[in-house]
Amino acid sequence: MKLNPAQQEAVEYISGPCLVLAGAGSGKTRVITNKIAYLVNECAYKPSQIAAVTFTNKAAREMKERVSSTLGKKASRGLKVSTFHTLGLNIIKKHITTLGYKAGFSLFDDKDTFALLNDLSMNDYNGDKDEVNALIRSISNWKNELMMPHQVLQRYKTGIEAEHGKWYEEYTRHMMAYNALDFDDLIMLPTVLLADDKAIREKWQMWIRYLLVDEYQDTNTSQYQLVRLLVGERARFTVVGDDDQSIYSWRGAQPKNLKLLNQDYPSLKLIKLEQNYRSSQRILHCANILIENNPHVFEKKLFSTLSQGEKLSVLVAKNEENEADKVIAELMAQKFMQDTQYKDYAILYRSNHQSRVFEKALMKNRIPYKISGGMSFFGRAEVKDMMAYLRLLTNQDDDNALLRVINTPVRGIGRATLAKLGEFAHLEDIALFEAMCHEQLHAILGAKAATSVEAFTRLIVMTSDNLARGDSVAVLRDFIKTLQYEEHLYAHANSPKVAEISMKNVSTLFTWVQDLLKGDALNAPMSMPEVVQRLTLRDMMERGEDDGEADQVQLMTLHSSKGLEFPNVFLIGMEEGLLPHQSSIDEDNIEEERRLAYVGITRAQQKLTFSVARERRQMGEFIEPTPSRFLYELPSDDIEWEWQKTPDSDEVRKSKTAKGLAGLKSILGD
Numbered sequence: 001m002k003l004n005p006a007q008q009e010a011v012e013y014i015s016g017p018c019l020v021l022a023g024a025g026s027g028k029t030r031v032i033t034n035k036i037a038y039l040v041n042e043c044a045y046k047p048s049q050i051a052a053v054t055f056t057n058k059a060a061r062e063m064k065e066r067v068s069s070t071l072g073k074k075a076s077r078g079l080k081v082s083t084f085h086t087l088g089l090n091i092i093k094k095h096i097t098t099l100g101y102k103a104g105f106s107l108f109d110d111k112d113t114f115a116l117l118n119d120l121s122m123n124d125y126n127g128d129k130d131e132v133n134a135l136i137r138s139i140s141n142w143k144n145e146l147m148m149p150h151q152v153l154q155r156y157k158t159g160i161e162a163e164h165g166k167w168y169e170e171y172t173r174h175m176m177a178y179n180a181l182d183f184d185d186l187i188m189l190p191t192v193l194l195a196d197d198k199a200i201r202e203k204w205q206m207w208i209r210y211l212l213v214d215e216y217q218d219t220n221t222s223q224y225q226l227v228r229l230l231v232g233e234r235a236r237f238t239v240v241g242d243d244d245q246s247i248y249s250w251r252g253a254q255p256k257n258l259k260l261l262n263q264d265y266p267s268l269k270l271i272k273l274e275q276n277y278r279s280s281q282r283i284l285h286c287a288n289i290l291i292e293n294n295p296h297v298f299e300k301k302l303f304s305t306l307s308q309g310e311k312l313s314v315l316v317a318k319n320e321e322n323e324a325d326k327v328i329a330e331l332m333a334q335k336f337m338q339d340t341q342y343k344d345y346a347i348l349y350r351s352n353h354q355s356r357v358f359e360k361a362l363m364k365n366r367i368p369y370k371i372s373g374g375m376s377f378f379g380r381a382e383v384k385d386m387m388a389y390l391r392l393l394t395n396q397d398d399d400n401a402l403l404r405v406i407n408t409p410v411r412g413i414g415r416a417t418l419a420k421l422g423e424f425a426h427l428e429d430i431a432l433f434e435a436m437c438h439e440q441l442h443a444i445l446g447a448k449a450a451t452s453v454e455a456f457t458r459l460i461v462m463t464s465d466n467l468a469r470g471d472s473v474a475v476l477r478d479f480i481k482t483l484q485y486e487e488h489l490y491a492h493a494n495s496p497k498v499a500e501i502s503m504k505n506v507s508t509l510f511t512w513v514q515d516l517l518k519g520d521a522l523n524a525p526m527s528m529p530e531v532v533q534r535l536t537l538r539d540m541m542e543r544g545e546d547d548g549e550a551d552q553v554q555l556m557t558l559h560s561s562k563g564l565e566f567p568n569v570f571l572i573g574m575e576e577g578l579l580p581h582q583s584s585i586d587e588d589n590i591e592e593e594r595r596l597a598y599v600g601i602t603r604a605q606q607k608l609t610f611s612v613a614r615e616r617r618q619m620g621e622f623i624e625p626t627p628s629r630f631l632y633e634l635p636s637d638d639i640e641w642e643w644q645k646t647p648d649s650d651e652v653r654k655s656k657t658a659k660g661l662a663g664l665k666s667i668l669g670d
């Protein structure tokens with residue numbers, strides 16, 4: 001593929017900092033991959049001196065593959081392509097003791113964090129979910145703003161901030177004791193470390209000679225600073241982004257970082273790309289018109305030389321069930337007429353709950369599909385159990401992991417026993433596991449309970465030692481045999497089939513462990529604690545992702561569709577209250593919702609279909625929503641509402657599509 005002159009310029013400009021600011025589908029990501037190859041081939045950079053940061057693991061994988069297919073597998077070895085969080089994790093790992101942690105640290109996911117903060121704040125909030133979530137948000141925001149507990153407490157002496165600040169301090173102390181980090185720490189800690197420690201900073205600036213960042217509009221303050229510290233004075237970097245696609249303000253993303261960049265680097269080279277290679281003229285025109293309703297800091301134009309394309313359509317359904325039926329019938333009709341595959345179709349929505357009705361209907365019609373962000377592999381109980389065991393095996397200070405597995409399978413360690421142990425651990429200021437190994441155990445618990453506890457700790461210590469010695473997967477398989485975990489699954493599953501699937505998932509997890517331990521052409525071998533950290537991070541990141549090569553219809557939220565493209569897109573639930581979301585309407589945050597709609601529309605290459613329902617269930621009541629204001633902002637000449645096709649559309653279409661579906665099924669052999 002030949003790059004256009006502006007893309008070529010962006011690829012070849014290496015003498016200083018470079019910002020590529022351009023609309024959707026203009027080849028920004030393409031510039032990054034080509035530039036990596038250019039740096040290696042033409043500028044004598046070693047792959048190991050280049051780091052590229054993307055927003056999702058999936059994007060990172062794709063980029064790695066693309067580069068290695070250009071450069072060859074061997075030549076691209078050592079290249080660092082990752083998400084911000086994985087990059088942060090790698091920095092942390094190198095300096096973990098400087099940061100005051102021990103090597104086998106655990107990563108806490110949001111559930112762990114919730115459990116811990118809920119516990120800590122019990123006296124104040126009495127388990128009130130909203131209060132705890134507000135606290136979690138405060139802490140997360142402070143971390144994104146790089147504010148440490150003592151700074152927070154200095155700044156706020158009274159009010160809710162001071163109260164949250166107090167818990168922030170407590171939380172940080174406990175996380176240290178658990179030898180655990182949370183998601184935000186993965187960015188905050190390396191940033192603070194690089195800012196404070198000149199020697200470490202200079203080391204990293206030597207290691208990373210060129211840095212590239214995709215989706216730059218979604219960086220938050222700590223990520224912005226991390227980039228600054230990594231590139232240093234030399235400022236060898238290229239970042240690409242689109243302010244119209246900034247959709248993570250709720251996570252602290254600051255589109256103003258694009259502007260800030262200009263101030264921080266006066267020599268910044270700004271390159272704009274104006275040709276869109278993704279979408280039909282009509283889709284692109286609609287996207288441009290929609291986003292014109294937002295105020296703009298940067299002027300951008302986008303054109304396409306692809307065909308005019310079909311009109312965008314709007315399906316109008318009676319209710320939610322009917323919406324799913326209609327969308328699926330339309331999808332099948334399109335698939336049949338265009339002779340396309342399932343994976344050429346994406347169904348996008350604003351909120352996760354919208355997928356349920358669709359999932360049911362897809363199953364009913366036996367259409368293969370993949371939901372990203374639904375119940376992920378890592379969300380399954382058996383995988384969570386195993387991950388908790390793995391965490392405990394590599395870090396015995398991890399109380400949360402211990403609590404998850406202590407009675408899975410049941411081993412007669414009751415609540416009263418746990419309470420006593422907890423109290424003792426608290427008094428001695430030691431981890432729960434350490435308390436369980438204490439020489440006074442019999443005195444604390446009594447003989448029977450102490451024996452159960454000892455059997456458990458002995459197994460964990462022995463397995464943990466064996467793991468350190470090697471042949472880890474064999475050790476793990478023995479371990480779950482001793483646990484009688486399979487028996488536990490069969491005893492608790494609704495059917496043997498379910499238990500069998502669960503065991504298969506455990507097997508899959510172990511295979512991943514094995515692969516990561518061994519390493520491959522692109523990834524260096526890892527130690528067991530590294531494997532556990534990597535898998536936990538993957539879990540946290542991939543709740544919104546898929547890795548589907550399979551021929552399946554893709555269902556995902558608008559947020560997780562970022563950067564992707566599909567020949568045919570359905571954007572469902574185009575109603576006031578859904579898109580724009582009610583909370584954004586209430587908070588007068590329509591612009592971000594419009595950017596979300598823009599992201600959705602610009603995922604489509606050839607055909608874009610919206611849907612609205614005339615009746616929808618909301619908290620047990622039926623409401624009659626109005627179609628989204630965004631539909632009315634689109635140029636009416638390019639949109640075809642369903643009733644414009646057939647006046648009595650609902651009935652006629654229903655019978656047509658029912659026949660159509662039956663016919664299609666018989667042709668496709670069901």
Ligand SMILES: Nc1ncnc2c1ncn2[C@@H]1O[C@H](COP(=O)(O)OP(=O)(O)OP(=O)(O)O)[C@@H](O)[C@H]1O
Nearest residue numbers: 002003004023024025026027028029030277278563
């Ligand atoms: N010079 C080119 N010639 C032909 N096709 C191109 C060219 N540049 C990019 N493309 C194609 O255009 C599509 C969009 O490119 P890409 O995903 O890099 O855009 P983007 O700007 O990163 O989009 P987004 O803003 O959605 O992330 C891809 O299919 C890509 O292969």
Ligand SMILES: [Mg+2]
Nearest residue numbers: 028029214563
């Ligand atoms: Mg992109």
